[in-house]
Amino acid sequence: MPEPSASGATPPASRSGPGRVLVAVYAIFALAATARAAVQIATRFEEAPLAYLLSALAGLIYIVATVGIARAGRTSHRVAVVACAVELAGVLAVGTASVFEPALFPDDTVWSRFGSGYLFIPLVLPVLGLLWLGHVNRRESRWAGQPPR
Secondary structure: OOOOOOOOOOOOHHHOOHHHHHHHHHHHHHHHHHHHHHHHHHHHHHHOHHHHHHHHHHHHHHHHHHHHHHOOOHHHHHHHHHHHHHHHHHHHHHHHHHHHOHHHOOOOOOOHHHHHHHOOHHHHHHHHHHHHHHHHHHHHHHHHOOOOO
């Protein structure tokens, strides 16, 4: 159970323990995917526009998930859940398409082949994010004496 602060408020669970690690990994992926996509779009867009736009989308989703997981509050929690779910759907869809129709992606995206170029972290990260958000939801609901969100 989280310890109340001097003001009596409970610190957000994402700011301690595994939540900090998750936020850090999301932030790294947000920066890496966004920066890579920006360079690719600026310098080689005509080579693989779909792949580069999907990488930019992945970067934006990582940014939204990072902020949502890092912040406390019901709205941030919901935004993070949606971002992680969209991310998981994206990595599954793009991963499947890149395996069965590789011609669609003349260059890799973050999600190509289920994130194999990134040690499959893009596949595992949204699952961990959703599990963590479920844990935080249950923990905060129990502490506040409310039913889970």
